[in-house]
Amino acid sequence: MxxxxxxxxxxxxxxxxxxxxxxxxxxxxxxxxxxxxxxxxxxxxxxxxxxxxxxxxxxxxxxxxxxxFIDFVQGKKAHRRQFGGGKGQPLVRAMGKIKHRLPQIIDATAGMGGDSFVLASLGFNVIMLERSRAVSALLEDALLRGKSSATTDTTNPELLDILNRLQLIHIDSTLFLQAPPLETPHIEVVYLDPMYPEKKKKAASKKEMNILQNLVGPDQDSSILLQAALQAASYRVVVKRPKHAPVIQLDNPNIIPTTQINSPNTRYDIYSIKALSSKIRL
Ligand SMILES: C[S@@+](CC[C@H](N)C(=O)[O-])C[C@H]1O[C@@H](n2cnc3c(N)ncnc32)[C@H](O)[C@@H]1O
Incomplete structure (x- = not known):
């Protein structure tokens, strides 16, 4: 074989x-x-x-x-949780707020779980969707290990709550968003961080990104995924891009980000559903 x-x-x-x-x-x-x-x-x-x-x-x-491997207990992810800038960091601001509460997030490109973990650390409930079998297996293993460590190690009391705010589903997100299972909570924010073709993408870990590039390659279908996300989300869609990358092209060229948040290497393109609804829901 x-x-x-x-x-x-x-x-x-x-x-x-x-x-x-x-x-x-x-x-x-x-x-x-x-x-x-x-x-x-x-x-x-x-x-x-x-x-x-x-x-x-x-x-x-x-x-x-x-x-x-993925480690939610120690290493880079734990460090980012403790020292990563809390609610003021661009990723978190990009998610917005609905009537003073945090929106429900679908991370449609979960990858190594770094962004989902930051969001869960700050109180968001996140459904992580990942289509790569190997990456899903790593996420599942890291969640199980993290929960087991959090139940035995009393020095890290918040960790279990954080991990309980993360749910993993191994699926192609376009399919999920086009026909969400009945038990899915109301989809408010869809977050996308597709693999960008350029190898230089600044990643939390170069080793992680390199193996992901070799395993799954660039995501060639980001515009189809963005289209499905815009149809499914009720509040906003947030797309993470390298700072100077073009916005994801859609069939309807009038659908462009309503606002953007910049950080030194990254840009968050925000598509507000309310502002774009007449163009999205034809
Ligand atoms: C750049 S990585 C995401 C990194 C992630 N934000 C993190 O913090 O670790 C992109 C991931 O999205 C996944 N992906 C891309 N398109 C997808 C789709 N349509 N459905 C599910 N997963 C997808 C890829 O398999 C890859 O693991």
């Missing part, structure tokens, strides 16, 4: 259990085991574990860099 991704059976612990765990992951996300692939793919999904950090973490491995 030829594929660009496969699951490595963990070399740690009991071999039978490791095989079972890999087979389970393979079934859930429809990713083959590396032992079934000839030649073995360059990118592999497997378990990372060290003597210093003995809890196994699901991670992506590629030859040119170390393991890439």
């Amino acid at each position: 030829q594929t660009n991704l496969a699951i490595q059976i963990s070399p740690f612990g009991n071999p039978d259990q490791a095989l079972k765990q890999a087979q389970q992951l393979s079934q859930t996300y429809q990713i083959p085991l590396s032992t079934e692939c000839h030649p073995p793919p360059k990118i592999q999904l497997g378990w990372h574990q060290t003597a210093k950090e003995p809890t196994p973490k699901l991670a992506l491995f590629q030859p040119e860099s170390g393991p890439v």
Whole structure:
């Protein structure tokens, strides 16, 4: 079987259990085991574990860099939560407020969960949608690990509440937004941060972004996703772009951002549904 991704059976612990765990992951996300692939793919999904950090973490491995995993408990995401500028940061201001309360967010390009985690840290409820099987698996593993750590470690009392504000769904967001499942809360804000073709995009972590580029490539269908987001959201759609990137082109050239928020490397294009409704809902 030829594929660009496969699951490595963990070399740690009991071999039978490791095989079972890999087979389970393979079934859930429809990713083959590396032992079934000839030649073995360059990118592999497997378990990372060290003597210093003995809890196994699901991670992506590629030859040119170390393991890439998601960690909501410590490292960059925890640091950004504590020192990242709170409610004043551009990402948070871009989400707006509805009658003095925080809107419900759909993060339609969840990726490594960095932006969703910042928003949940500041009280937003976020539904994270991610279409890549490997990235969804990393998110699921990080949420489970984070919740388990938060229930045992009393030094981090807010973490469990933050993680409980995040819900993950592995799906293509365009499909989700075109026909949201019945139980979906009212969709107020849709947030999009599609992969930009340029490799230089300033990312929270270059290693993370590099493996994402190699795994999922640039998102060629951003305008279809933006169109679906504009139809689904009741309050606003927010699109994160590199600072000098053009706005996402839509079939209707009159639909352009109603306002923009700039930060040193990033721009948030805000599409207010109220202001654009006559152009969106024809
Ligand atoms: C640039 S990354 C997002 C990074 C994220 N904001 C973060 O903080 O980690 C873009 C992600 O969106 C996902 N994506 C792009 N289009 C999508 C779609 N239509 N449905 C679901 N996920 C999508 C890609 O698979 C990729 O993981």
